[in-house]
């Protein structure tokens with residue numbers, strides 16, 4: 001698929017962009033003509049690929065960002081506006097997951113941490129970016145939920161956070177529609193990223209068995225496949 005100019009001159013913030021799907025999304029957006037501000041709590045890791053992307057001529061910058069911090073969100077939004085002049089797209093991608101976090105094994109502190117990173121962050125991001133998304137006149141928020149937000153079995157806190165993101169998305173889609181801001185969620189199944197690579201067995205037979213069990217396609221997804229899902233833009237003009 002040709003991605004040139006698909007997001008020409010759109011201004012996008014992508015969180016959790018040090019690696020995995022956030023990096024794939026931020027890079028694809030920039031390759032598609034967007035001006036991108038990549039954010040992550042792992043600044044050094046993110047800065048390595050962002051600097052390389054800048055040398056390739058992509059319009060991309062990055063900033064240290066803890067998505068649970070309201071003041072960090074204000075700094076991120078200010079930087080995007082200062083650098084590029086506004087905000088059209090917000091991708092709430094940052095998240096944490098650990099396998100086997102049963103209810104019994106989860107402290108209240110851990111519960112609050114998972115909810116803060118995976119869910120409160122999207123509320124804070126939308127709230128802080130909203131004035132600029134309204135000004136855009138064609139804003140879009142993309143929230144990265146998970147298959148875990150649709151079915152159980154991935155740990156209470158993670159599943160609750162991702163299910164919460166689904167309804168946060170639906171509620172804000174209704175609330176922000178009068179401003180022509182679209183709000184959508186994406187619910188990936190298994191995707192090979194730093195979050196999941198340690199969970200995949202090295203043994204080829206065990207790996208094949210796991211893939212058959214987890215993925216109807218018989219293989220794990222690639223980050224770029226999910227990035228493409230975030231890169232669509234309506235071809236028609238917004239209503240006047």
Ligand SMILES: NC(=O)c1ccc[n+]([C@@H]2O[C@H](COP(=O)([O-])OP(=O)(O)OC[C@H]3O[C@@H](n4cnc5c(N)ncnc54)[C@H](O)[C@@H]3O)[C@@H](O)[C@H]2O)c1
Nearest residue numbers: 016018020021041066067093094095146188190191193195
């Ligand atoms: N990989 C999968 O199979 C899968 C499936 C469904 C959904 N997801 C979701 O996709 C999103 C991206 O995950 P990924 O698989 O690319 O994993 P990843 O670990 O590569 O990316 C998550 C990023 O979030 C960042 N992050 C964590 N806490 C943060 C904080 N407090 N502030 C800012 N950044 C923070 C991490 O540093 C990391 O770079 C997550 O929301 C994840 O829950 C992943």
